[in-house]
Amino acid sequence: MAEKRTSRGALSVLLLGTLLISPVSAVEFADSIFIGGPVLTMEDRKPQVEGVAVKGGRILSVGTEEEVMDRKGANTEIHDLKGRALLPGFVDSHGHVVVGGLQALSANLLAPPDGEVRDIAGLIETLNGWVEENAEIAQRVNLIAGFGYDQSQLAEQRHPIRKDLDAVSAEIPVVIIHQSGHFGVLNSPGLEAAGIDASTDDPDGGLIRRGEDGGPNGVLEENAFFMALGKLFGGIGPEGFQAFVKAGAGLWASYGYTTAQEGRATPQTTEIVKAFGAEGALPVDIVIYPDVLVDRDYIAESVSLAYDNRVRVGGAKLTIDGSPQGFTALRDRPYYDPVGDYPPGYAGYAAATMEQVISAVNWAFDNDIQLITHANGEGASDMLLAAIKAASKESEGEDRRPVLIHGQFLREDQVDSLQALDVFPSVFPMHTFYWGDWHRDHTVGPVNAENISPTGWIRSRGMKFGTHHDAPVAFPDSMRVLDATVTRRTRSGDILGPSQRVDVLTALKAMTIWPAWQHFEEDEKGSIEVGKLADFVILSENPLAVDPENLDQLKVMETIKEGQVVYRADGTGYQGAFPAGTSMAMGREFLEALEDAGSEE
Template sequence: MLKLHNLKIILLFLVITSCKNAKNDADTLYYGGPILTMEDDNPQVEAIAIKDGKILFSGSKQNAKRFIGNNTNQINLENKTLMPGFIDAHGHITSRAGMSQAVDLSPSPYGTVNNIPELQTTLKEYINKYQLDPTTPVMGNGYDDAIMEEHRHPTREELDAVSTTHPIIVIHASGHASVVNSAMLKLLQIPEDVKDPEGGHYRRDPKTKRLNGKLEENASFMALMKLTALLPKPPETAGLSQSLKDFLAAQDEWFSYGQTTICDGRTMGVGLTLLREAAAKKLIKADIVYFPDFEANKKEWESFLPHYMKYENNLKFGGFKFSDDGSPQGKTAWLTQPYLIPPEGQSKDYKGFPIFTDEVLYDDLKTIFSKNITAQLHVNGDAAIDQALRVIGKLRQEGIYKPELRATLIHVQNSRPDHISKIKDIGVIPSYFSAHVYLWGDWHYSSVFGPERAAFISPVNAAKDAGITFTIHHDAPVTPPDLMTGVYAAVNRITRSGMVLGPEQRIKVIDALKAITINAAYQYHEEDIKGSLKEGKLADLVILNKDPLTIDPKELRSIQVLETIKEGKTVFKR
């Protein structure tokens, strides 16, 4: 009896031990290539183990063996590089989805429309290809006067030359301006004597004073919202609306660029409805952080509060968005010194214009900061940056703004050296659109700012030297959701023509990678669960075909995302 009793004890011990070990068995083990953690005390490891969507272990391959079980999927990276999934610090996924059906008018390097005749031909070919009824509206997106040969916007008459019956609107690459033809003015009921809205302009021919078709800032946004309301909704297929299909395509596009957390940086109207519907139908595979436009949602702003900083079906309300000025490459950003070459029809002292008065911005930010809600503030020109720092600085002195809210200054293009210490003292995070250096650096140098001011755009090294946590973003759909071009630009500071613009603002590759991983997680108050490969964090991963830390920095743009993994599950594979 004693022997039988001992045998039962031994068997029970073996069962318990087996169950205990099974609990520690990894679902997946990665090894065999550079594994970049973004952790300063352990920057590169030999292996990581994943279980239940989280990182179970990060360290040596030898120590990882204890997590291998019968069902562990062991993946040899074969010298490919694994690192944390990229985090979109500022983009616009609902805008990208909304533009999916628009005619692509992007210039090189992402498109082929490099002059106004090509723009006209592309629109005509679209109309003919789809045999559109004579009065069907046509929307184009992505034309860019900074890159096109004429270096100017198309005109109402040039769009009339495409069609006098189809209402046409073409949207500038920045998203801050558009041009319409006469038929679109008629459809939107915009009369010749229309008054400028607050924070926007209807531009006119300087000689005839007739509308030239160009709409800036709020004039453009109002036109787009009105047009959206007029367009018929396409029928559902397979239980999904076209809008949801476009959203899913946009989400897949973000995944193809290695991002596991996605931003919607100015949610309003149909975009808000789209995100909520996608979440309700559990179609969101990434984590999406959205920032409703405060002005557009002012009447119901308090309805967002119960959702603050909580993921609900992968959707999180992250704070409110404020757009304080326009675009530097589109020359609507608000500057303290005039543009080097003013846009057509403007005087030599033209400096762009603000969207808000200090009083309005103060009241609105006080409203949300008092509730401990954070904000993203779009500030491109130095006057807009001044305004944001002035207003938030006042709220900081009054004890209403606290650095732990981590309010973020978005773009911060036309920054000045004196801004750096103020950003640090007030306690806000600058998020730089570093790809500007590569994509529009030549334009900023020769037409927008001039050499001295252009050399200090996206001053990431000045921020780093001051000990400021900064991030890098892509602002899609202004560009594709391409963060590696932002990394390339921050590291090399090379323009499209090959000029080095502001070499003193170059940073190391590791610092640029942190800006799209651990720093971006910090910006979203998620550094405890994302942004680095550390035990207990989410298994949000990206596999690259090259190691960004060892290749020639000039080759960073050539890096391909091979696989994107969200919480242990592959969501994209090339």
């Protein structure tokens, strides 16, 4: 992979040099020019300009209005921003675009402000409403699915159980997915379809919760849930998953992302994404990280820095622990006040053994493959850092850019280790909004909650970092990501860790140029510079000029991929780019995909 990086970088330098030294001539007239509003470049030497000219999907000129208008030809389209702000397209530091499509096609079980579910009765009512509107889909795939419930936001402060979901259907399997993605609940037919009963043992790195009779109560944790989900989705087929991909890619585009990530895939889902990309239907780039514990040979054969039909395999994904808000993240100390039936001193558990972590890290380093690792609790981060430190001694100087995903409860000494080991932190400041109050009161307590997602510690050391949404854990709402990173305001209005705040420009870099660097794509994306791809997002206002408390009110007006509009807020962009809340439209498309698949059999 190192050889590929060298040739790719040389090609980018050659292209950039050619564009910079070529004299202006008729062939250098722009296809389009954007003027009439602030252009935020993310380039320190020229952070804000008046206009951008684009030719052939790349940036031709950046500068004053007069400078870019020099590139106007007879066929150049002039786009008046009308005071709105143009920025580089957002680069997804971590998300799950395929499962994000599932979220878009499922019953919305999120709590306010992203949904309306406040208690278990409301959850059941929402599921029943989805069934009424999507009865054909439920019958066709033999599954009723809901996404986004969160016991911390339910009035009962408990997970629903199988008996609750049996009220939705006693014949069709029902599965509801926790907002973290690390838990799920099945009804009785769902448990039967997944092959889970009183005699089923807990898998490694997972737990089947049980009732007083010893039988499964429907709640599955971590690997127990992932295994069941695979069985339940067996009837959806490749065409159904392609519908997920289209819905997910469209959802990402609607929030201004021009590069999406599928942050934990199998070889099968990777090939489905590739097949969909080959149809020329993707509005955005997708970089995929298959699970390193599933098929390493496939990853080694597939990894590349070059996109093929807007899809590439960027490296491998390792998952060490689970969900902090669900008390399955591995801590280095007991949880503060966990809600539920937990033994004294409970500190969570690992989803991977130390031997697996060492093996995965050593393999990635030996094969020059980027490894991104999910580690939420301090204990999980200790496991990762120890493995990387040992592997680094054997191969110093290589540029692999290993990534820590989440790191919710990082200690300050662990941030020092990230810096020393050249590990890129992709953090999750949206936790301060969605679960900040929960972390303060139950997971880590009021003192340590101040330092979750410690962007202040990271920047004080001069480190780059990425911020993410981890969709479908939350919607891929770019302005919510920006707001949470800058304000750290919780749902209740509390400010969690004011010392960990960063300024707006820094927060924007963590959504653009720094995650582009994370993906080895800084020569192509992440800033508005001559020669780079014309990947842009147009916002309703300039984020550097509004009150920081109103950042979450900014709107994505257009998303532009390589000079072409792939999303418009008025609905005239790419037809797959459905804004949040249009599940009925996507549901119909999903059903059509399944019907088309059936007609081909």
